[in-house]
Amino acid sequence: MKDNMITVGLDIGTTKITTVIGEIAPDGSVDIIGEGTVPSEGIKRGAVVNLERTIQAIKSSVAAAERVSGVRVDNAYVSVAGNHARALTSHGLAAIRRSQEIGTADVERAIENARAVPLDPNLEVIHALPQEYVVDGQEGIKSPVGMHGVRLEVDVHIVAGAAGPLANLRRCVQEAGLQVRGLVLESLASGLATLDHAEQDQTVVVIDMGGGTTDIGVFKRGNLSHSACIPIGGDHVTTDLAQILKIPMEEAENVKRKYGAALPELADPDLTLEITNAAGSTHAISAFELSRIIKPRIAEIYGLVRDEIDRVLGPVELIAGGVVLTGGGSLLRGVAELARERFRLPVRVGRPRGVGGLTDIVAGPVHAAAVGLVLYGGQQRLGVGSAVSAVPASVPVPQPAEPSSPVAAGAGMSTGRPVSMDFEPPVVTETVVVNPPAPPKKERPARPEGSKSLMDRMREFFKDWM
Numbered sequence: 001m002k003d004n005m006i007t008v009g010l011d012i013g014t015t016k017i018t019t020v021i022g023e024i025a026p027d028g029s030v031d032i033i034g035e036g037t038v039p040s041e042g043i044k045r046g047a048v049v050n051l052e053r054t055i056q057a058i059k060s061s062v063a064a065a066e067r068v069s070g071v072r073v074d075n076a077y078v079s080v081a082g083n084h085a086r087a088l089t090s091h092g093l094a095a096i097r098r099s100q101e102i103g104t105a106d107v108e109r110a111i112e113n114a115r116a117v118p119l120d121p122n123l124e125v126i127h128a129l130p131q132e133y134v135v136d137g138q139e140g141i142k143s144p145v146g147m148h149g150v151r152l153e154v155d156v157h158i159v160a161g162a163a164g165p166l167a168n169l170r171r172c173v174q175e176a177g178l179q180v181r182g183l184v185l186e187s188l189a190s191g192l193a194t195l196d197h198a199e200q201d202q203t204v205v206v207i208d209m210g211g212g213t214t215d216i217g218v219f220k221r222g223n224l225s226h227s228a229c230i231p232i233g234g235d236h237v238t239t240d241l242a243q244i245l246k247i248p249m250e251e252a253e254n255v256k257r258k259y260g261a262a263l264p265e266l267a268d269p270d271l272t273l274e275i276t277n278a279a280g281s282t283h284a285i286s287a288f289e290l291s292r293i294i295k296p297r298i299a300e301i302y303g304l305v306r307d308e309i310d311r312v313l314g315p316v317e318l319i320a321g322g323v324v325l326t327g328g329g330s331l332l333r334g335v336a337e338l339a340r341e342r343f344r345l346p347v348r349v350g351r352p353r354g355v356g357g358l359t360d361i362v363a364g365p366v367h368a369a370a371v372g373l374v375l376y377g378g379q380q381r382l383g384v385g386s387a388v389s390a391v392p393a394s395v396p397v398p399q400p401a402e403p404s405s406p407v408a409a410g411a412g413m414s415t416g417r418p419v420s421m422d423f424e425p426p427v428v429t430e431t432v433v434v435n436p437p438a439p440p441k442k443e444r445p446a447r448p449e450g451s452k453s454l455m456d457r458m459r460e461f462f463k464d465w466m
């Protein structure tokens, strides 16, 4: 009988660093056996800005998870977010000889041809994810091997990150004592953890509302088919409150979590807060007014999500069957209601699912990415990853389409558990990809001359009690 395997997810976020340790049984079932979360210092908008602080926080988070599990870990699947990530989908083609079945070599050949595209030496491929295959025009084929045809086509979603930020991330993890087993895009991990069975048959937009970034993943029948990152997150809401109310960030964070709402209609109509600002003067603000500060920022984020999807895939209402919100920002009251209003689609808050063990500890949307990393790692190690394949760091990178506006697109064990920690290189499959023409770029309308910024408008609105 094969031993259970230990797989570790390390989610390095802007506000917190979380380590989740999972035990994967040979049948693929996953039990969460350890978790450790510490505040993140040294990450800004998904990228490392202070190596030493990040290394220390990773060490603390890993040590906390090890204490809970009683297992020592020495490698992890690590999340990647940040505005440096770029994504494009390429179309690949392979000719099949007449009267022959399509074999794995044909699929690989198709995928390999894709690597012969112009490369940007500053980018590193993180994922190359084959979508469904097309055989002689017949679409929607998950596995073409064994079929007959003369023409095999595949779309591959390629995600690449800037080499510098990725090197910094790797260095922090390695100096914290862990080997990087794989880098995984945050929105891919969040989708893996939150999408339910029915959603894996549809097109669904997963929006991971983090502290420093909002990560978008469009999943088509369970495959990540588009991804992007918006460098605005829940911490911007906190900053808006701190600036407008003239209070410290920690207080603004408390006020947001306890009394904030993304829709004024959902704010407690009977609640008025007394806020003493840094200058010592006290003002009263109703929960309704508080929400009127919060709403424009969340609406701005949703507007950017919509712009990104419209630009690349078309109107969101037409391409998607629903929206799944996750990440800490999805805990803000009213975010789902506002999303329903803005996207005109069914919206739900996605929490990690499909795991056993310490489910209560990883039950919230803040744990979606970390649990998704464990699920991703389990699939990779068992070789059952849907269409997901990790690409080694040395793989050259196709030149992405024009970057879009603000959207970027201890070793040993202390228990007697039958676990296996031996390191295997990431599984590499795929690649025929021919660079498609860049989609026409939709210019974001410039702010009309003389018009005011969001902050200026809010300041003006609330000037009477500031």
Ligand SMILES: Nc1ncnc2c1ncn2[C@@H]1O[C@H](COP(=O)(O)OP(=O)(O)OP(=O)(O)O)[C@@H](O)[C@H]1O
Residues within 6 Å of the ligand: 012, 013, 014, 015, 016, 017, 040, 045, 046, 081, 186, 209, 210, 211, 212, 213, 214, 233, 234, 235, 236, 238, 253, 256, 257, 258, 326, 327, 328, 329, 330, 331, 332, 333, 365, 366
């Ligand atoms: N109960 C809550 N109500 C409102 N907002 C919340 C709540 N809990 C967390 N948040 C917000 O969620 C954000 C943090 O989310 P999360 O932990 O998913 O971010 P992260 O993974 O550290 O960041 P990123 O993914 O951007 O790098 C913060 O802005 C925080 O204020």
Ligand SMILES: [Mg+2]
Residues within 6 Å of the ligand: 013, 014, 186, 208, 210, 211, 327, 369
């Ligand atoms: Mg996050």
